[in-house]
Amino acid sequence: MVQYLVSVLSDSTELADDAEMAAIDVFNDQLRADGHWVFAGGLAGPDAATVIDGRGAEPLLTDGPYLESKEHVAGFWIIEAPHLDVALRLAAAGSKACNRRLELRPFLAG
Amino acid sequence: MTDVDDVLTRVHRQEWARVVANLARRFRDLDLAEEMAAEAFATAVERWPVDGVPPNPGAWLTTTAQRRAIDRLRRESRREGKHREAVMLVGTPEPLGAIDDDRLRLVFTCCHPALAMESRVALTLRMVGGLTVPEIAHAFLVQEAAMARRITRAKGKIAAARIPYGVPLREDLPARLTGVLAVLFLIFNEGYLATSPGTQPVRSDLTAEAIRLTRLVRELVPADGEVAGLLALMLLTEARRPARVSPTGELVLLGEQDRTLWDRELIGEGHALVRERLASGQAPGRYQVLAAINAVHTHGRSTDWRQVLALYDQLLRLDPSPVVRLNRAIAVAELDGPQVALALVDALPLDGYHAFHATRADLLRRLGRTDEARAAYDRAIELAGNTAETAYLVRRRQET
Numbered sequence: 001m002v003q004y005l006v007s008v009l010s011d012s013t014e015l016a017d018d019a020e021m022a023a024i025d026v027f028n029d030q031l032r033a034d035g036h037w038v039f040a041g042g043l044a045g046p047d048a049a050t051v052i053d054g055r056g057a058e059p060l061l062t063d064g065p066y067l068e069s070k071e072h073v074a075g076f077w078i079i080e081a082p083h084l085d086v087a088l089r090l091a092a093a094g095s096k097a098c099n100r101r102l103e104l105r106p107f108l109a110g
Numbered sequence: 111m112t113d114v115d116d117v118l119t120r121v122h123r124q125e126w127a128r129v130v131a132n133l134a135r136r137f138r139d140l141d142l143a144e145e146m147a148a149e150a151f152a153t154a155v156e157r158w159p160v161d162g163v164p165p166n167p168g169a170w171l172t173t174t175a176q177r178r179a180i181d182r183l184r185r186e187s188r189r190e191g192k193h194r195e196a197v198m199l200v201g202t203p204e205p206l207g208a209i210d211d212d213r214l215r216l217v218f219t220c221c222h223p224a225l226a227m228e229s230r231v232a233l234t235l236r237m238v239g240g241l242t243v244p245e246i247a248h249a250f251l252v253q254e255a256a257m258a259r260r261i262t263r264a265k266g267k268i269a270a271a272r273i274p275y276g277v278p279l280r281e282d283l284p285a286r287l288t289g290v291l292a293v294l295f296l297i298f299n300e301g302y303l304a305t306s307p308g309t310q311p312v313r314s315d316l317t318a319e320a321i322r323l324t325r326l327v328r329e330l331v332p333a334d335g336e337v338a339g340l341l342a343l344m345l346l347t348e349a350r351r352p353a354r355v356s357p358t359g360e361l362v363l364l365g366e367q368d369r370t371l372w373d374r375e376l377i378g379e380g381h382a383l384v385r386e387r388l389a390s391g392q393a394p395g396r397y398q399v400l401a402a403i404n405a406v407h408t409h410g411r412s413t414d415w416r417q418v419l420a421l422y423d424q425l426l427r428l429d430p431s432p433v434v435r436l437n438r439a440i441a442v443a444e445l446d447g448p449q450v451a452l453a454l455v456d457a458l459p460l461d462g463y464h465a466f467h468a469t470r471a472d473l474l475r476r477l478g479r480t481d482e483a484r485a486a487y488d489r490a491i492e493l494a495g496n497t498a499e500t501a502y503l504v505r506r507r508q509e510t
Contacts, residue, residue: 002272083274084224085282106271 001080003038003107004087008100010074013045020099027097031079036090042075074100078107114159117167122151125168126240127326131212132172134275137179140219140265144237146182150175213238214330215276217323221290222273229264230293236261238326239319249316251306287331291340291397294324298344302351303496311355311498317348335387339398342383346404349376354498361502364407377408399425415444432458436466448476464493468503475510483510 016024031037046065053060065072077094081087087104095102129150133143150171164170220233228250235241235249247257267273278286301316324341331337353367362368384405387398394402399421406417422438435458443451452473460466471486487507494500 083272084222085274085279087272088224089279089282104271108270 001082002084002087002109003078003080004091005105005107006077006079006087006091006094007073007103007105008042008075008098009071009103010100011071013047015042016098020097023097023099027094030093031077031090036079036081036086038078038080040075040077043073045074046072114163117163118151118155118158121154121167121171122240123322125171126151127213127216127238128168129171129175130237130240131216133175133179134216134219135212136176137183138275140237140268140275142179142182144265146175146179147171149178211330213326217290217327217330218277218286219268219273219275221286221293222268223286223289224271224273225264225267227293227296229260230289231296232257232261233264234293234323235297235319239323241319249300249313251308287334288336290327291324291336294320294327295340295344295397297323298347302347303499305495307495307497307500311359311361311496312351314351317344317351320344321348335390335392336395336397338383338387339395339401342380342387342401343397343404345376345383346380346401346408349373349380349408359498359501360505361496361498363502364413369411372408380408381405394424396425396428399428413444415441419445432460433463433465436460436463436469440469443473443476448473452477462493464490464495464499467493468499471503471506471510475506480510 028037028040031040049065051062051064051066053062075098079087079090081090084106087106091102091104126147129147130143133146134140137143153174154167154171158164217234217238220237221230225233232246232250235246236243241249243258243261244254246261247254250257252260277283298317298320301313301318301320304311304313321341321344324337324344328334328337328341349372350364350367352373353369353371354362356362380401384398384401387394387401403418403421403425406421407413419438419441422434422441425434426438436455439451439454439458442454452470455466455470455473458466467486467490471483471490474480474483474486484507487503487510491500491503491507494503
């Protein structure tokens with residue numbers, strides 16, 4: 001089994017609406033039922049981000065995301081699948097459910 | 111010596127994909143499979159001229175490559191322990207009966223839609239076709255180092271993202287097979303009408319390779335109509351190659367080609383495939399309709415344009431793209447004249463496409479609208495990359 005990070009890409013800070021939330025719930029239930037679920041969560045907008053550099057004597061804090069970009073990660077899933085083809089199918093269904101584009105990335109094998 | 115060289119060349123063509131595919135399944139590592147297959151063939155080049163060709167060259171190569179792979183893995187496991195675990199390929203658990211073949215797994219892995227199209231083409235030519243990295247780099251006018259990086263990166267993604275080494279999930283199969291055919295068709299087209307002024311106008315090495323790989327896929331998936339259609343399309347196109355470029359390096363259009371130069375054997379095989387698909391009674395896909403159009407072009411003394419137009423109407427229902435409309439308009443010009451065809455062509459959003467301007471130029475020339483025709487030829491010449499096509503257009507421009 002491989003774990004994949006599925007990031008939700010968004011170009012606005014608008015949260016999922018009721019219909020999207022309902023579809024995401026159905027999708028999450030299916031992930032759990034089929035044994036693909038590891039973890040998932042929504043994130044506050046990039047305005048709430050703080051960048052920390054703790055490599056010096058005192059931690060250095062910077063307000064805002066490390067990269068200003070049009071799109072940001074609005075949430076994520078961590079899923080488990082035997083290989084990429086299964087993960088791609090899940091991601092396609094997840095994208096439909098949350099009505100946003102997703103990025104799929106494998107975790108490094110342990 | 112020459113005999114052994116011939117055997118080596120033939121065995122390389124026939125057995126390369128099998129050896130790589132066997133190793134990939136056994137060791138679950140594409141990198142290792144490729145390297146050890148290459149080493150086994152290099153060993154054959156050294157040994158066969160001295161020791162003689164073994165009775166079963168394919169088995170000899172597979173065994174040699176497997177032994178080398180095991181030696182390599184032993185050395186590496188002593189050195190770095192778990193590393194191999196990290197780059198293992200994963201297989202798909204359920205084989206799909208008749209089409210479960212190591213080579214087919216390899217084709218599907220190399221043509222995976224999660225890889226960029228250019229990576230799919232390069233990987234397929236390297237892993238399935240057995241072309242060397244310099245050969246592939248040369249075919250696509252890319253620096254060798256850049257091509258090597260492209261292939262290495264693709265193999266890295268296959269390992270890291272766990273692109274499976276196997277036939278696709280049942281529900282993905284039709285789309286994935288279409289994807290494989292798209293890769294093969296792209297290789298063929300680059301050979302048939304090389305897009306760059308820096309190469310020969312027709313690259314018979316690429317067309318031959320595409321046909322060989324499509325034959326392989328057909329052997330592995332014999333019941334698929336589109337595989338048969340693509341093979342027929344390639345054969346009927348390739349058959350006209352000897353007549354397609356004049357001795358002075360100019361493109362010769364279909365109607366002006368010397369039909370006695372056409373390859374009758376390829377035409378016979380292509381026609382037989384088209385008949386086989388017609389007899390199946392199944393609705394044809396895009397490649398089958400394109401093959402049927404080319405069957406009409408290669409039947410009898412001249413093209414039956416009414417049949418061609420009917421087939422383009424059918425194609426348009428499957429693929430209502432501007433390029434199909436452009437080709438349909440060429441058939442319309444033959445039946446209803448250039449005026450009717452020009453009205454159809456002018457409506458198409460294809461300003462960046464050389465064939466659009468070449469078609470317009472020809473229609474305008476036939477209508478006696480000389481100035482407009484010349485301007486269209488100029489635009490077509492500007493956009494055309496193929497040297498034979500450019501030469502043809504330049505002459506036509508001068509004669510107009």
